[in-house]
Amino acid sequence: MDDYKIIVISGPSGVGKTTIYKQILQEYSNNISFSISATTRKIRDGEEDGKDYYFLSVEEFKQLIDKDDFIEWECVHNNYYGTLKSEIYRIWKMGKHGLLDIDVRGGLHIKEIFGDKSFLVFIAPPSMSELENRLRNRGTCAGEALKRRLDNAAIEMEQQDFYDTVLKNEHVTIAVTELKKQIKKYIAKKPLL
Numbered sequence: 001m002d003d004y005k006i007i008v009i010s011g012p013s014g015v016g017k018t019t020i021y022k023q024i025l026q027e028y029s030n031n032i033s034f035s036i037s038a039t040t041r042k043i044r045d046g047e048e049d050g051k052d053y054y055f056l057s058v059e060e061f062k063q064l065i066d067k068d069d070f071i072e073w074e075c076v077h078n079n080y081y082g083t084l085k086s087e088i089y090r091i092w093k094m095g096k097h098g099l100l101d102i103d104v105r106g107g108l109h110i111k112e113i114f115g116d117k118s119f120l121v122f123i124a125p126p127s128m129s130e131l132e133n134r135l136r137n138r139g140t141c142a143g144e145a146l147k148r149r150l151d152n153a154a155i156e157m158e159q160q161d162f163y164d165t166v167l168k169n170e171h172v173t174i175a176v177t178e179l180k181k182q183i184k185k186y187i188a189k190k191p192l193l
Contacts, residue, residue, distance in 0.1 A: 012153030
């Protein structure tokens with residue numbers, strides 16, 4: 001399992017991470033598998049437990065923290081999110097690289113643990129005003145929730161320089177094409193042990 005790596009996708013809510021990583025997974029399904037995060041947030045329409053997230057109660061999540069079952073975990077927007085160790089090992093046992101969609105703090109924690117076996121990609125919006133438009137058009141947050149997400153986005157944007165690469169998602173097709181090139185180059189590179 002020493003040859004397998006972790007690709008982390010992070011960026012503000014509404015920047016297009018899901019759209020981008022789903023296209024990456026479609027093209028590289030033989031080599032890359034999505035790591036399903038655990039969360040305490042409520043399930044949304046169209047989501048499936050065990051496919052989109054492992055939806056847990058706060059009590060269940062805290063029990064897993066106590067058992068040291070997470071590689072990383074955070075509390076974001078009053079909900080817990082985390083990457084289970086078992087999820088990464090499941091992917092590596094399949095002979096694939098793991099792809100994680102996690103927040104910036106979680107991504108930096110992954111880099112601390114895995115070093116060169118991890119590749120951190122920060123997806124940035126073209127501008128904060130465009131990010132606000134995308135969040136409003138989603139229809140999933142407004143008022144105080146929108147302000148909280150924009151404030152959080154500003155904090156996350158300050159951390160982008162700690163990532164291996166930053167991709168501005170102005171046009172999703174261009175962002176996906178660039179990310180494919182970078183992932184291909186990264187996977188071909190041997191980790192420094």
